[in-house]
Amino acid sequence: MTKKVFFILLALVLAISISLIGCTSTGQQEEEEEEEEPEPIIIGLFFDYSGMGSVDIPYHEVGVRLKLDEIGWEIEGRSIELVTADNAGDPAKGVESIERLVQVDEVDVIIGPVWGHVQLAIAPILAESKTPIICPSGGIIDVIETCPDNFFLTRGTFAGNAYYSGVYAYEEMEARTAVILYNDFATGESFLSGFVTPFEEMGGVIVQTIKPPLGTFDYAPFLTDVEDADVLAMWIQPPELPSFYAQYYASGLDIPIIYTSITAQSESWSEVGDLCIGTIGQHEYSPLLDNDENEEFLEKVDDMTFIDFQAAGYTAVSIFLEAVKSTNGDTTPEVINPAIRNVSVDTPEGRISYTSENVGIGDTHIMEIVKVGDRYEEEILKTYEQVVRKAPWE
Amino acid sequence: MESILPNLLNAITFGFILFLIASGLSVIYGFMGILNLAHGVFYILGAYFGLALNNYGVPFVLASLGAGIIVGIIAMIVERVFLSRLHKQLDEQVLITIGFVYIFTTLARLIWGSEAKLVAAPAIVSGFVNIGDIRYPLYRLVIIAAGLAIAVGLWLLTEKTRAGSIIRAGMDNKEMTMALGMNYGMVASIIFFMGAFVGGAAGFIGLPIIAVHPAIVFDILLLSLIVIVVGGVGRIEGVLLGSMVIGLIDSLGKAYFPDWSYFTIYLAMIIILLVKPRGLLPRSQ
Numbered sequence: 223m224t225k226k227v228f229f230i231l232l233a234l235v236l237a238i239s240i241s242l243i244g245c246t247s248t249g250q251q252e253e254e255e256e257e258e259e260p261e262p263i264i265i266g267l268f269f270d271y272s273g274m275g276s277v278d279i280p281y282h283e284v285g286v287r288l289k290l291d292e293i294g295w296e297i298e299g300r301s302i303e304l305v306t307a308d309n310a311g312d313p314a315k316g317v318e319s320i321e322r323l324v325q326v327d328e329v330d331v332i333i334g335p336v337w338g339h340v341q342l343a344i345a346p347i348l349a350e351s352k353t354p355i356i357c358p359s360g361g362i363i364d365v366i367e368t369c370p371d372n373f374f375l376t377r378g379t380f381a382g383n384a385y386y387s388g389v390y391a392y393e394e395m396e397a398r399t400a401v402i403l404y405n406d407f408a409t410g411e412s413f414l415s416g417f418v419t420p421f422e423e424m425g426g427v428i429v430q431t432i433k434p435p436l437g438t439f440d441y442a443p444f445l446t447d448v449e450d451a452d453v454l455a456m457w458i459q460p461p462e463l464p465s466f467y468a469q470y471y472a473s474g475l476d477i478p479i480i481y482t483s484i485t486a487q488s489e490s491w492s493e494v495g496d497l498c499i500g501t502i503g504q505h506e507y508s509p510l511l512d513n514d515e516n517e518e519f520l521e522k523v524d525d526m527t528f529i530d531f532q533a534a535g536y537t538a539v540s541i542f543l544e545a546v547k548s549t550n551g552d553t554t555p556e557v558i559n560p561a562i563r564n565v566s567v568d569t570p571e572g573r574i575s576y577t578s579e580n581v582g583i584g585d586t587h588i589m590e591i592v593k594v595g596d597r598y599e600e601e602i603l604k605t606y607e608q609v610v611r612k613a614p615w616e
Numbered sequence: 617m618e619s620i621l622p623n624l625l626n627a628i629t630f631g632f633i634l635f636l637i638a639s640g641l642s643v644i645y646g647f648m649g650i651l652n653l654a655h656g657v658f659y660i661l662g663a664y665f666g667l668a669l670n671n672y673g674v675p676f677v678l679a680s681l682g683a684g685i686i687v688g689i690i691a692m693i694v695e696r697v698f699l700s701r702l703h704k705q706l707d708e709q710v711l712i713t714i715g716f717v718y719i720f721t722t723l724a725r726l727i728w729g730s731e732a733k734l735v736a737a738p739a740i741v742s743g744f745v746n747i748g749d750i751r752y753p754l755y756r757l758v759i760i761a762a763g764l765a766i767a768v769g770l771w772l773l774t775e776k777t778r779a780g781s782i783i784r785a786g787m788d789n790k791e792m793t794m795a796l797g798m799n800y801g802m803v804a805s806i807i808f809f810m811g812a813f814v815g816g817a818a819g820f821i822g823l824p825i826i827a828v829h830p831a832i833v834f835d836i837l838l839l840s841l842i843v844i845v846v847g848g849v850g851r852i853e854g855v856l857l858g859s860m861v862i863g864l865i866d867s868l869g870k871a872y873f874p875d876w877s878y879f880t881i882y883l884a885m886i887i888i889l890l891v892k893p894r895g896l897l898p899r900s901q
Binding site: 276432433434435439440442443444446460461462463465468469472489490493494495 | 630729736751825826827875878
């Protein structure tokens with residue numbers, strides 16, 4: 223064999239070997255692709271992990287984890303991962319964190335935030351990314367205008383969260399006059415407008431409006447000249463409730479109190495003490511709600527601390543999972559957003575669905591603060607079933 | 617106008633609450649030249665420690681004193697370890713005390729939570745007294761009495777004792793005072809303890825009226841600063857006068873001009889400072 227033939231044969235052997243290796247590796251790659259697990263679903267939790275709300279608001283996460291434990295952290299063949307991002311109750315920090323969730327973590331859904339000013343700040347970013355965001359507790363209607371496709375307000379708006387307290391005061395308590403008192407800022411005004419508008423439309427009269435500034439230490443000066451009325455409708459921040467109640471009764475006042483939207487939880491009421499018993503207000507959830515899902519939920523709960531936020535987190539992730547089921551696991555925004563909008567699911571706070579503009583539809587309740595054991599809970603006095611959780615004028 | 621008397625009493629009570637809050641800051645700043653922005657933290661820590669002691673069954677008055685002592689000891693450690701090295705270095709004092717605000721506020725939030733906490737007044741001073749035609753909460757009158765007692769005590773301490781004269785001398789010339797053989801460091805620690813003690817005790821004494829939660833730290837600090845700026849730095853009489861002026865303007869403003877209540881005290885402060893730039897009763901130089 224000449225050298226020339228030897229090199230030709232060697233070249234052929236090498237060429238065939240290389241092509242065979244190539245074919246084999248392509249086959250292996252195809253097999254690997256076939257066997258490769260689908261991408262996990264990433265849920266971004268976007269709450270106040272620092273700042274003023276860091277003690278209570280992260281309890282939403284406890285509720286989310288309860289639900290994910292229940293389903294084994296998997297749905298439609300896709301595993302589920304959680305990432306958290308801190309908004310600190312601050313719009314600037316919120317924008318920074320939401321950009322990370324959307325651009326770096328590439329989350330499939332965001333659950334949170336609680337504060338309206340943070341919701342407003344992040345809405346433009348989400349309007350662009352189309353990442354679905356499910357707000358579990360409270361909301362501000364303006365975000366719907368900025369981000370109409372993917373911003374879901376499960377518990378509706380501040381005014382909607384107080385609307386039926388005005389209806390109830392007039393129709394059931396037969397109140398015809400009211401003094402209103404609220405912390406003088408946008409959220410306080412929204413909560414009171416929810417009460418005032420239906421109350422006045424039905425014929426009630428507001429005899430006095432008192433607007434203490436946010437952060438009032440001493441309510442006594444505001445309470446020396448309160449006019450006589452059938453009810454006192456008020457909304458002040460939960461941290462100010464202990465001072466308010468103590469000074470209200472120390473001033474000799476005894477007008478029945480309507481806390482238009484019960485944003486305080488048992489932990490806040492316990493600081494007020496028995497003075498809060500008998501307070502009436504509107505809210506979407508109470509551990510005393512009588513439905514199967516709530517019963518099952520409460521059985522899984524280890525610790526009742528900030529139970530309302532736990533229930534809200536559990537509800538929000540239940541809504542998302544129901545939507546994922548309906549899309550057979552497809553979480554691309556153009557598929558999952560309409561699916562969330564079309565969800566109708568039973569949760570601890572009752573059946574939840576959304577309007578075409580992404581505002582929650584569900585039960586809302588008039589409740590009275592009662593003492594159950596050593597906890598202050600909300601007993602249901604009347605349920606307004608399956609209402610759109612916003613005020614009619616919004 | 618039938619509410620004039622309760623409104624006046626509310627205003628005086630609030631003035632004395634302000635005095636209790638601000639006097640500690642004034643003592644520390646006025647006599648030692650340390651701008652202690654952590655004073656609001658001393659106030660809330662006092663409220664929390666007092667509450668904890670009270671929950672363990674310690675009577676109200678002893679819980680107030682205990683809270684003041686615990687806060688005073690914490691403050692003394694802060695003063696000895698950090699602030700004593702920053703004499704007349706205002707920028708550094710501001711930075712380090714602001715740092716302590718965040719550290720202690722976060723610790724308070726972790727230990728006691730962010731829920732507002734209130735305590736009932738002791739049974740013996742709860743309830744109402746009849747003053748003319750009105751029924752007025754008795755505890756508010758107790759606040760007035762406590763404020764007066766503390767004002768007299770602080771005035772005696774700073775004006776009529778040897779420690780007070782050493783500190784006043786040290787404020788003017790620390791090196792000269794030390795050269796005369798005075799143990800300025802020890803007296804400074806005692807004064808710092810006293811300022812923090814009053815702030816801490818005030819936190820618990822005010823607790824039946826003003827609920828405590830970590831977020832009020834800066835509100836407390838702001839009110840304290842306004843009072844000592846209006847009253848004049850370095851004199852207990854100035855703090856008392858500043859507290860009364862601000863308390864009256866704030867409370868009566870809220871009662872009769874509630875829509876202006878956000879800025880009545882700031883307006884008053886601006887006007888007073890335009891007329892008396894060093895405050896109503898400044899320390900003579």
